[in-house]
Amino acid sequence: MGRYVIRRLIQAIPVLLGATLLIFAVVFALPGDPIAALAGEKRGNPVVVALLREQYHLNDPLIVQYGYYISGVFQGNLGRTYANVEVSQIIAAKFQVTVNLAITALVLEAIFGVGLGLWAALRRGKATDSMILASTLILVSVPTLVTGFVLQLLLGVQLRRWTGGVEIFPIAGVSDGWISYVVPGFVLAGTSIAYLTRLTRTSLVENLRADYVRTAVAKGMPRRRVVGRHALRNALIPLITFLGADLGTLMGGAVITESIFNIPGIGQELFRSVHERQQPVVVGIVTILVLVYILANLVVDLLYAVLDPRIRYE
Amino acid sequence: MKSAKTTATDVLPAEGGLGNDALLEVDDLHVEFVTRAGLVKAVNGVSYSLRPGESLAVLGESGSGKSVTAQAIMGILDMPPARIPQGSIKFRGTDLLKLSEDARAQIRGQRIAMIFQDALSALNPVFSVGWQISEMFRVHRGMSKRDAMKKAVELMERVRIPAARQRVNDYPHQFSGGMRQRIMIAMSIALDPEVLIADEPTTALDVTVQAQIMELLAELQRESNMGLILITHDLGVVADVADKIAVMYAGRIVENAPVRDIYKNPGHPYTKGLLESIPRVDQKGQELYAIKGLPPNLLDMPSGCAFHPRCPYRQDNCVTDVPPLNEINLDRNSACHYWREVLDGSHG
Ligand SMILES: Nc1ncnc2c1ncn2[C@@H]1O[C@H](COP(=O)(O)OP(=O)(O)OP(=O)(O)O)[C@@H](O)[C@H]1O
Ligand code: SF4
Ligand SMILES: [Mg+2]
Numbered sequence: 271m272g273r274y275v276i277r278r279l280i281q282a283i284p285v286l287l288g289a290t291l292l293i294f295a296v297v298f299a300l301p302g303d304p305i306a307a308l309a310g311e312k313r314g315n316p317v318v319v320a321l322l323r324e325q326y327h328l329n330d331p332l333i334v335q336y337g338y339y340i341s342g343v344f345q346g347n348l349g350r351t352y353a354n355v356e357v358s359q360i361i362a363a364k365f366q367v368t369v370n371l372a373i374t375a376l377v378l379e380a381i382f383g384v385g386l387g388l389w390a391a392l393r394r395g396k397a398t399d400s401m402i403l404a405s406t407l408i409l410v411s412v413p414t415l416v417t418g419f420v421l422q423l424l425l426g427v428q429l430r431r432w433t434g435g436v437e438i439f440p441i442a443g444v445s446d447g448w449i450s451y452v453v454p455g456f457v458l459a460g461t462s463i464a465y466l467t468r469l470t471r472t473s474l475v476e477n478l479r480a481d482y483v484r485t486a487v488a489k490g491m492p493r494r495r496v497v498g499r500h501a502l503r504n505a506l507i508p509l510i511t512f513l514g515a516d517l518g519t520l521m522g523g524a525v526i527t528e529s530i531f532n533i534p535g536i537g538q539e540l541f542r543s544v545h546e547r548q549q550p551v552v553v554g555i556v557t558i559l560v561l562v563y564i565l566a567n568l569v570v571d572l573l574y575a576v577l578d579p580r581i582r583y584e
Numbered sequence: 585m586k587s588a589k590t591t592a593t594d595v596l597p598a599e600g601g602l603g604n605d606a607l608l609e610v611d612d613l614h615v616e617f618v619t620r621a622g623l624v625k626a627v628n629g630v631s632y633s634l635r636p637g638e639s640l641a642v643l644g645e646s647g648s649g650k651s652v653t654a655q656a657i658m659g660i661l662d663m664p665p666a667r668i669p670q671g672s673i674k675f676r677g678t679d680l681l682k683l684s685e686d687a688r689a690q691i692r693g694q695r696i697a698m699i700f701q702d703a704l705s706a707l708n709p710v711f712s713v714g715w716q717i718s719e720m721f722r723v724h725r726g727m728s729k730r731d732a733m734k735k736a737v738e739l740m741e742r743v744r745i746p747a748a749r750q751r752v753n754d755y756p757h758q759f760s761g762g763m764r765q766r767i768m769i770a771m772s773i774a775l776d777p778e779v780l781i782a783d784e785p786t787t788a789l790d791v792t793v794q795a796q797i798m799e800l801l802a803e804l805q806r807e808s809n810m811g812l813i814l815i816t817h818d819l820g821v822v823a824d825v826a827d828k829i830a831v832m833y834a835g836r837i838v839e840n841a842p843v844r845d846i847y848k849n850p851g852h853p854y855t856k857g858l859l860e861s862i863p864r865v866d867q868k869g870q871e872l873y874a875i876k877g878l879p880p881n882l883l884d885m886p887s888g889c890a891f892h893p894r895c896p897y898r899q900d901n902c903v904t905d906v907p908p909l910n911e912i913n914l915d916r917n918s919a920c921h922y923w924r925e926v927l928d929g930s931h932g
Contacts, residue, residue: 488692
């Protein structure tokens, strides 16, 4: 197992290199001169500009610049912005905010997705089942932007009218602790909830038809046990995988949600940095996201082996 | 007056009972499936009976309703799509079809147990074999985990799984096909059932392993005096194990008889066809009498005798008249108008 983890981490290196090189090339191909942007409307002092260009290796070919950058990354150094601030310092606090948001979304996704999916599976063919399936379709087809604004309106404006001005679910910022993340988390998780509901339903329905479930019934096991232990334990395997892989997707997908709800996370920062040509920050954030993806997938694979005894890693 | 369905406490069939009374009596059982294509009449009036210590082999080609009958006895058919419009299944005198679901669950697994064909898919892949065997004791007998595990090891030893103690925590995929079927058997006999139904328990196995499993089943049955229903479409394996044979065709019993009689002198053209299609050493080179034609379409059954399109003995009335289950002698029946001619051995 230990050796497997090490091997996987080594295998992750080329993925990390490829992904960062790609984003590096894209970001630096953006039009406009970052140093000029730094100076604003005025034209900068040519000596200072030349010095800065030198300091940030902007005169070197792209691949050399990338070399400087990636060797820094392996030393745990994400570089500095053109205003000479540590990128890691900018990202750290925002990263925490986005992690909070993504985890809230993941928890909501697990509760609603698995819960609704199981409910639909156990009532398959009945009205409840059709209603749940129909609502997942709606959830998938309505864009995040719309769900976000609708919920803001409902919970922020309408609900407040009912409660006489008391805010139950905050709908902007993160100043109220975990509760501030509930509505944005729900919006962020929206499509994932729909997919997970369908996956859960399919997985349980399929497993309920399996031969070993028939065996459990023939053993005289109570229905609750047949469904809750025998079928569910098998049905959970693909769901855990889906949830694990989704953590990365949720973090990457936070850009829109964070701007709707004015949440100071890396999504918002990414948006601003692209705008302001802060290439080192953009590349830094993407590097972090790639790392999260890689680690989440590794954890999923390890969980797989824990959940399914037929899989062994050596 | 109480409702038709009874509760678990009042009329569960008595345990034990006097030696030779019928343990299980299936009478005129009908099972049909409501499907999109129409009503599939899978079982059309099956009757057979079983006494303690007796083994009955149920024979017939694929689709003849052997498994569906067994599943109806176990009460594990999905209803719907299945339904049982007619018939009774008496277990120690009590009609199982009239019991409540709770009462049936008390019988299932504890007093009537079943073994399935493909042990790899019939065992749960994510639980250890010990967990799956010991579950019987934990759930039905309220035993502690540790005691139940001990029982599981004992059972694994009883079905002769080598190094049972070391292997009790292994998972189904870590065993060979034969060993997996032994685990299925261990699980099914865990609570000393009175009836054991084995649905093609050896079909998925190598020939040598098949013989070992059959031997094990026969031995367990002798030790415990349980009734055994052995479903198979392989006439070769039943001769040593079974006391009597019921031959099914298109959801009906076409012949039932003691094993010796049937091998010596079949009383139904279909049985005769089955027997003659077993290759035999002393008949090398002779052409096998394979049954011509296809099994009947259950959605659109032939009129009269369902076997008539394939029958070499057919006469005109076979096409119109359904043959009753004629009594050849006290323990022998044939659903053929012309069983006398068949017994005489003159076929066309
Ligand atoms: N759930 C179901 N829905 C519709 N038809 C079914 C269902 N289960 C069984 N049948 C039909 O009932 C008939 C009898 O099936 P059964 O499984 O009893 O055959 P069998 O004699 O056990 O055959 P085999 O030797 O292949 O196991 C088959 O034609 C099958 O198609
Ligand atoms: S009743 Fe007629 S068709 Fe049917 S088995 Fe007998 S001879 Fe053949
Ligand atoms: Mg079958």
